[in-house]
Amino acid sequence: MTRTAVLLLAMLTALPVAAQIYSWKDKDGKTHYSDIPPPSGPVKTIRGTPVPAPVAPPVDEQEEGKAAGEQPAADDGKPKTLAEREGFWFGWSGRLVENPAAEARFERIDELDIAQIDLTRADHHAYYAGFSNSILWPSFHLRLDLATIEAPWYAGYRSVNTQFARALLPLLRPDDTIWVHDYHLIPLASELRLLGARNRIGFYLHIPFPTPDALHAIPHHREIMHDLSHYDLVGLQARRDVAAFQEFVEHQAPSTLEGEPIEAIDFSRTEIDAFPI
Numbered sequence: 242m243t244r245t246a247v248l249l250l251a252m253l254t255a256l257p258v259a260a261q262i263y264s265w266k267d268k269d270g271k272t273h274y275s276d277i278p279p280p281s282g283p284v285k286t287i288r289g290t291p292v293p294a295p296v297a298p299p300v301d302e303q304e305e306g307k308a309a310g311e312q313p314a315a316d317d318g319k320p321k322t323l324a325e326r327e328g329f330w331f332g333w334s335g336r337l338v339e340n341p342a343a344e345a346r347f348e349r350i351d352e353l354d355i356a357q358i359d360l361t362r363a364d365h366h367a368y369y370a371g372f373s374n375s376i377l378w379p380s381f382h383l384r385l386d387l388a389t390i391e392a393p394w395y396a397g398y399r400s401v402n403t404q405f406a407r408a409l410l411p412l413l414r415p416d417d418t419i420w421v422h423d424y425h426l427i428p429l430a431s432e433l434r435l436l437g438a439r440n441r442i443g444f445y446l447h448i449p450f451p452t453p454d455a456l457h458a459i460p461h462h463r464e465i466m467h468d469l470s471h472y473d474l475v476g477l478q479a480r481r482d483v484a485a486f487q488e489f490v491e492h493q494a495p496s497t498l499e500g501e502p503i504e505a506i507d508f509s510r511t512e513i514d515a516f517p518i
Contacts, residue, residue, distance in 0.1 A: 329354035331409055333369075337362045345408040358408045360401060367397020373425045380459045381424060381451045395461050399428055406432035413440060421472070423447045428464075430471040443474040445516065450482035453489045463506070470508050476516040483515050 331345065334357035341359040348355045360368075371394035379387040406429055413419070419442045421429050430442045456462050466489065469475055477483050490513075493505050 329356055329412075331356040331412070332405070333357065333365075334359050336360075337365055341404075343404070343408060345412060356409070356412060358404065360404075364397055364401050364404075367394045368401035369425065372398035376459065377424045378448065380455055381446075381448050383449075383451060383455050385455060385458055390460060392460075399432075402426060402428040403432050405429060406436055406438075409433070410436050410438060413438060415440070419443070420445065428468040431468045434471050441473050442471070443476065444469065444472040445476040446478065446482070447518075449479075450477050450485045452485050453492065456485075456489055463503075467506050470506050470511055472511055474512045474514070476514060478515065478517055480515050483513055486513055 329347075330353055336359040338359045339361065341361060343358075345356040345358050348357065371391060375389040375391075376394065379385065405426070409419075410433065417440050419433070419438075419440050421442065421444045424446060427444070430444065433440070433442065451459070456466075459465065475486070477486065490506070490508050493503070
């Protein structure tokens, strides 16, 4: 029986549902966006495009153990489907610790096998609240005016995906199919390939894919697109997202400012298609 390892971010006691986004201003007046609610203080809950909200504590002051994006489980048959394919979920445990173990630990929750690792507070902030939700989330929604960009966040984003890959690799069988969910985990296939994984790996983006002009404004956008080229399948929500993706692929920047040609990213081994949910 072929097994399927399904990966997603957040407390893995719940299946993904529609994102609930929180926005707030920190003590310096900077606006933050995340699907992690601050532990106290006024905060606006929104769906779709973020908007400014009253002052509340910054996300990295959240209580330890508060799961990122924890939501009620969706009654959509996923536990049954995954059980039939002998699969397991993998991702962040929701715990912030000083010295996380490198190895994943398994737990049986709601008839699902859950493999999870902890993160440090600094890694979580740079990776999740920082690069994922303050840069990628607003940019992919074409709200570059709402993006907050800090240079160190990208290193944290890649570092956490490297940690995920190293913890997952020992759990894989050669014939496993791996499904990776959402923008927090875009580099995961690249990191697994670097470690020698040859499994079939699919990726599904649960938010819109940006137009090329918005994509080019995102820091490290070429690295992000190169990461997507390491997937066997990239699933998007709508045909318009596929069209935006293909437009980038077909009209990649031809040269640097010095006139030197830029090597095009090869997507010939990656299938791109829409799978509305």
